[in-house]
Amino acid sequence: MSARAAAVGVLMRRRSWRWVEALPWVAAIAGFFLLPNYLQLGTQILVMILFALSLDLLLGYTGIVTLGHAAFFGLGAYTAGLLATGGWHEPLSGLVAAAAVAAALGLVAGFVILRTSGLALLMLGMAITLLLYEVANNLNGLTGGADGLSGVEIAPLLGRFGFDMYGRTSYLYALAVLFVAFLLVRAIVWAPFGRSLVGIRQNPARMQAMGVSVFARRLAVFVLSAGLAGLAGAVSAQTSQFASLDNLSFDLSGTVLLMLVLGGPGRLYGGFIGASVLMIAQDGLAKENPVFWLFWLGLFVILLVVFVPGGLLGLRARLGLGGRDG
Amino acid sequence: MDDLVLAARGLHRSFGSLEVACDINFALAAGARHALIGPNGAGKSTLVNLLTGALRPSAGSIWLDGVDVTGLAVHQRVRRGLARTFQINTLLREMSVLEGVQLAVLERGGQGRALLGGRAGQRRAAEEGFDLLEQLGLAGDASAIVGALAYGRQRLVEVAMALALRPRVLLLDEPAAGVPPADSHLMLEVIARLPAGIAVLIIEHDMKLVFRFAERISVLVAGRILTEGSPAEIAADPRVREVYLGGRAHG
Numbered sequence: 001m002s003a004r005a006a007a008v009g010v011l012m013r014r015r016s017w018r019w020v021e022a023l024p025w026v027a028a029i030a031g032f033f034l035l036p037n038y039l040q041l042g043t044q045i046l047v048m049i050l051f052a053l054s055l056d057l058l059l060g061y062t063g064i065v066t067l068g069h070a071a072f073f074g075l076g077a078y079t080a081g082l083l084a085t086g087g088w089h090e091p092l093s094g095l096v097a098a099a100a101v102a103a104a105l106g107l108v109a110g111f112v113i114l115r116t117s118g119l120a121l122l123m124l125g126m127a128i129t130l131l132l133y134e135v136a137n138n139l140n141g142l143t144g145g146a147d148g149l150s151g152v153e154i155a156p157l158l159g160r161f162g163f164d165m166y167g168r169t170s171y172l173y174a175l176a177v178l179f180v181a182f183l184l185v186r187a188i189v190w191a192p193f194g195r196s197l198v199g200i201r202q203n204p205a206r207m208q209a210m211g212v213s214v215f216a217r218r219l220a221v222f223v224l225s226a227g228l229a230g231l232a233g234a235v236s237a238q239t240s241q242f243a244s245l246d247n248l249s250f251d252l253s254g255t256v257l258l259m260l261v262l263g264g265p266g267r268l269y270g271g272f273i274g275a276s277v278l279m280i281a282q283d284g285l286a287k288e289n290p291v292f293w294l295f296w297l298g299l300f301v302i303l304l305v306v307f308v309p310g311g312l313l314g315l316r317a318r319l320g321l322g323g324r325d326g
Numbered sequence: 327m328d329d330l331v332l333a334a335r336g337l338h339r340s341f342g343s344l345e346v347a348c349d350i351n352f353a354l355a356a357g358a359r360h361a362l363i364g365p366n367g368a369g370k371s372t373l374v375n376l377l378t379g380a381l382r383p384s385a386g387s388i389w390l391d392g393v394d395v396t397g398l399a400v401h402q403r404v405r406r407g408l409a410r411t412f413q414i415n416t417l418l419r420e421m422s423v424l425e426g427v428q429l430a431v432l433e434r435g436g437q438g439r440a441l442l443g444g445r446a447g448q449r450r451a452a453e454e455g456f457d458l459l460e461q462l463g464l465a466g467d468a469s470a471i472v473g474a475l476a477y478g479r480q481r482l483v484e485v486a487m488a489l490a491l492r493p494r495v496l497l498l499d500e501p502a503a504g505v506p507p508a509d510s511h512l513m514l515e516v517i518a519r520l521p522a523g524i525a526v527l528i529i530e531h532d533m534k535l536v537f538r539f540a541e542r543i544s545v546l547v548a549g550r551i552l553t554e555g556s557p558a559e560i561a562a563d564p565r566v567r568e569v570y571l572g573g574r575a576h577g
């Protein structure tokens with residue numbers, strides 16, 4: 001084989017699926033059969049993985065640090081919830097509507113906040129979250145205010161699979177949405193567009209010198225990411241049949257960021273690991289002693305960030321078991 | 327000025343009270359080999375930034391192929407055929423050399439916006455990129471991570487990224503700066519073999535390189551073009567000798 005074919009082959013093969021990529025899905029399906037009492041927790045984990053995946057496009061791939069991503073999650077949750085309480089109970093169209101509304105906010109918000117960078121960008125993202133939070137809080141009659149939006153009734157999926165009290169439909173529904181979204185995101189990050197995002201993260205000036213409108217690319221990925229976050233919020237509202245102000249909180253923005261950084265940003269699977277580890281540990285440990293749990297979590301995160309900047313998946317790469325995606 | 331691929335008319339720019347560009351008039355014809363010399367801090371990089379759009383002039387205009395591009399952004403000028411290299415490496419340090427060049431080829435073809443798929447285009451771009459690296463003597467480094475390369479090699483990658491865009495005008499900002507003497511012949515060869523159709527403006531302190539390469543030379547001093555002429559005229563100009571050539575050796 002010529003040197004050219006070899007070098008091009010190395011580059012092109014990175015797009016191909018590897019066997020280990022089946023692992024999270026096998027684990028998720030195994031969990032469905034082996035842990036029937038934990039399907040509700042499992043569904044929440046799947047939602048957070050999807051949310052973290054949306055953030056990974058921004059943070060991990062494009063290098064946009066934001067603490068305002070809950071705005072889009074919450075907007076998606078309330079959109080799906082309000083559609084249902086308003087009489088539209090079909091779940092899939094609810095998902096699409098929620099993602100579209102969140103993406104539309106992403107377009108408007110991105111247009112403003114992506115003109116800034118660093119601290120200003122961080123503050124503007126938080127300001128938008130704050131704004132939505134107060135709107136949801138004050139529209140008592142519509143959103144239930146601080147009590148949250150309850151009575152979200154969802155019709156059977158595809159007209160056949162009702163959302164049962166054991167959470168089986170919910171779990172599989174969340175898993176299916178995550179899987180489809182993941183396929184989409186995976187295809188995007190390896191396509192030329194996704195590669196250009198990685199280029200922007202590494203050096204915006206260089207991408208500009210290649211003829212790229214860095215602002216347009218950033219805006220495009222912001223809209224995409226906002227739509228996916230809205231999708232996650234919608235799945236959350238539909239499966240828990242509830243939306244609340246927590247869905248629009250700083251706390252949630254921080255949690256999803258923590259999960260992604262813990263798992264490893266820019267690798268597609270960081271959210272899978274971060275969300276699972278954090279939520280399972282929380283479920284197990286926090287019941288015993290919440291304060292103690294937070295102490296150890298804090299210590300763990302500090303050690304991780306200082307010693308393994310690439311998160312848990314970075315640890316894997318450091319041990320020589322695989323590298324970063326780009 | 328229709329036969330000029332790049333022209334600047336009456337450019338002005340200041341940083342606070344420091345005038346770094348003052349009434350700069352300047353033009354490149356197709357295939358030109360032009361050098362811009364001048365002492366440190368004369369405003370050479372600033373002029374490149376004005377031409378590419380990284381800086382806005384406070385007065386004056388910039389023309390590409392007879393079109394006024396003064397109001398266009400950096401990336402829009404690149405898409406019209408204006409490429410540059412940076413005095414300080416501005417590279418995609420975590421990518422392989424080949425991937426960086428591949429991205430440049432894809433962007434040149436407008437394929438970088440492809441949200442999905444694009445596999446065939448990526449393969450073609452990588453193949454073209456490899457051929458280019460081969461021409462520049464970089465084929466052996468194709469799969470190496472840019473940030474891990476020796477500085478001299480990274481300078482060559484700068485040139486490769488620009489050439490991947492198949493520009494009509496190429497601005498080289500001190501391409502050989504920082505290259506260890508043992509490797510500098512590589513850069514000299516690459517510069518000597520640049521495609522004839524490209525109009526090249528090179529900023530360089532190495533007078534041997536300048537006089538070997540340039541057909542015309544402009545001398546910039548304190549934001550003003552002191553003089554412009556053939557290498558022989560510049561070498562004989564007493565003012566140039568005074569401010570530059572005859573002064574203390576350049577650092």
Ligand SMILES: Nc1ncnc2c1ncn2[C@@H]1O[C@H](COP(=O)(O)OP(=O)(O)OP(=O)(O)O)[C@@H](O)[C@H]1O
Binds near residue numbers: 344364365368369372
């Ligand atoms: N962004 C900026 N803000 C303020 N001053 C600047 C800026 N960029 C450059 N300068 C100043 O403008 C002057 C010209 O700088 P420039 O980089 O264009 O010089 P140069 O001719 O390229 O020098 P060198 O040979 O050292 O590369 C210098 O005094 C520099 O300090």
Ligand SMILES: [Mg+2]
Binds near residue numbers: 370371372413499
């Ligand atoms: Mg300079």
